Amino acid sequence: MADLTVTLTEDVIVNGHQYGGTKSFIVSGINEVYRRKVTCPNGHSTTIATFAASVRTSANAIAVAEAKYIRVTNIGSAAVELAVVGAATLYQVTLSAGQSHVLGGPDDLMLAEADTSPSFGTMADIASLQIQPVGSDPIDIEVLVASV
Secondary structure: OEEEEEEEEEOOEEOOEEOOEEEEEEEEEEOEEEEEEEEEOOOOOEEEEEEEOOOOOOOOEEEOOOEEEEEEEEOOOOOEEEEEEEOOOEEEEEEOOOOEEEEEOOOOOEOOOOOOOOOOOOOEOEEEEEEEEOOOOOEEEEEEEEEO
């Protein structure tokens, strides 16, 4: 088993003052890593990861209870939309070139709502991660999932 160390560094100086910083955390007990570079064609949604109760549930499934860290990075040159899909709802974010979306484990991680008043209700599992390029060109995406 291994430790995954995640470090986020922000470096910005405005008028001679440093406003960035570095934050790190460790995810212990990692013994499985799913890492994939995917070329996502324009005009189509591409599923880049699927989560299920067990790895045998569906092709290429990642066990939802065992995954502890997820990173999706746009390594292409244009923006993409990332859909974080649960069993009954989803949320979407735009990733510009070079940007990442980082999540913890997919077990009880998300709640999507159609209003502007957070209920802070029961969280749901992530079922899949899907990508769609914003422009007319295919875009390369990297996904990394670390599991115990």
